[in-house]
Amino acid sequence: MAEIDAIRITETGGPAVMTATRVPLPEPGPGEIRIRHAAIGVNFIDTYHRSGLYPVPLPSGIGLEAAGTVEAVGEGAGWEVGERAVYCSGPIGSYAEAHVVKADRAVRLPEAIAFETAAGSLLKGLTVQYLIRQIHRVEAGETVVFHAGAGGVGQIAVQWLKSLGATVISTAGGAEKCALVRGLGADHVIDYRAEGVEAIAPKVREITGGEGVPVVFDGVGRDTFMASLDCLRTRGLFVTFGNASGPITGVDLGILAAKGSLFVTRPTLASYVATREALQAAADDLFAVLASGAVRLAEPTVFPLAEAVAAHTALEGRATTGSLILKP
Numbered sequence: 001m002a003e004i005d006a007i008r009i010t011e012t013g014g015p016a017v018m019t020a021t022r023v024p025l026p027e028p029g030p031g032e033i034r035i036r037h038a039a040i041g042v043n044f045i046d047t048y049h050r051s052g053l054y055p056v057p058l059p060s061g062i063g064l065e066a067a068g069t070v071e072a073v074g075e076g077a078g079w080e081v082g083e084r085a086v087y088c089s090g091p092i093g094s095y096a097e098a099h100v101v102k103a104d105r106a107v108r109l110p111e112a113i114a115f116e117t118a119a120g121s122l123l124k125g126l127t128v129q130y131l132i133r134q135i136h137r138v139e140a141g142e143t144v145v146f147h148a149g150a151g152g153v154g155q156i157a158v159q160w161l162k163s164l165g166a167t168v169i170s171t172a173g174g175a176e177k178c179a180l181v182r183g184l185g186a187d188h189v190i191d192y193r194a195e196g197v198e199a200i201a202p203k204v205r206e207i208t209g210g211e212g213v214p215v216v217f218d219g220v221g222r223d224t225f226m227a228s229l230d231c232l233r234t235r236g237l238f239v240t241f242g243n244a245s246g247p248i249t250g251v252d253l254g255i256l257a258a259k260g261s262l263f264v265t266r267p268t269l270a271s272y273v274a275t276r277e278a279l280q281a282a283a284d285d286l287f288a289v290l291a292s293g294a295v296r297l298a299e300p301t302v303f304p305l306a307e308a309v310a311a312h313t314a315l316e317g318r319a320t321t322g323s324l325i326l327k328p
């Protein structure tokens with residue numbers, strides 16, 4: 001039986017629970033396709049699956065995203081062998097040389113977009129799309145806060161927000177990362193490592209003439225939670241979409257009243273690309289901003305597939321900027 005290289009976990013924990021192994025080459029069933037990977041996307045959510053923060057049945061593969069070439073097509077799948085494809089919604093197990101996915105969860109990849117770019121940007125870019133075009137449709141002239149601007153999601157967000165005509169306030173850890181985010185077009189960047197998270201809200205108040213911003217997009221989680229609420233104007237929207245510093249727990253909802261009738265949402269990408277039509281529309285929007293040059297992606301940092309442990313260690317250690325990919 002044919003086999004492929006893959007990363008598996010049999011227990012949850014630190015990066016070292018991921019082991020490189022050989023697994024049988026999976027066959028697509030009806031409505032499924034098998035993609036031979038050229039590049040695999042690494043996302044912060046993969047670390048939550050690995051650590052157990054987001055539980056998955058074990059043993060398990062790991063990874064949600066990859067780009068490559070369709071090499072086997074199940075009955076009624078509606079794809080041709082040889083087509084270029086990218087996907088980011090599982091099933092979990094993209095850290096492998098090839099993977100079987102539902103045909104309607106994969107997106108045809110335009111020739112102009114390299115596999116490496118696609119694997120480094122589909123999940124992150126669709127996330128930015130639903131955050132700033134669906135949850136809160138950012139308008140020209142609005143001032144918004146988007147945390148962690150040097151990260152994978154953050155770099156796409158800062159540029160996309162600027163192309164919409166927003167004034168962008170972002171945060172990053174360290175002088176180098178802050179300079180990078182400024183270079184992407186952010187109007188104001190707060191070094192929350194050097195200045196502390198307490199510096200964020202006063203700075204945002206100063207920039208907005210005391211009013212605060214209508215919306216904060218926060219993928220950092222626990223460490224920036226209170227600062228984010230304090231950045232908002234009356235009836236502002238707190239969009240908490242990730243846990244890079246740990247999850248927000250034990251909240252008394254009364255705090256939303258105390259801070260000015262705030263709104264809060266804790267979204268996940270899956271709900272915004274649940275249908276084929278929604279997935280394709282969001283992907284078209286992303287591909288259009290990439291093609292227009294409004295969002296320019298830095299070359300992703302590349303790790304060999306067998307070095308997934310090093311990729312997770314770097315991502316969780318705040319040692320990375322932009323996207324990370326694995327190469328089979």
Ligand code: NDP
Pocket residue numbers: 042043044045123124127148149150151152153154171172173174177219220223241242243244245246267268269270315316317318319320321322
């Ligand atoms: P990033 O490349 O943004 O990496 C995370 C960044 O968060 C780090 O580089 C670091 O930047 C910052 N950070 C702040 N505090 C910590 C900490 N204690 N430990 C580690 N990092 C910290 O990752 P992604 O682009 O893959 O994802 C960004 C966020 O978006 C994640 O929280 C992820 O879960 C979330 N997400 C949510 C989705 C959803 O639909 N809800 C979908 C996709 C992503 P710095 O050093 O500058 O502080």
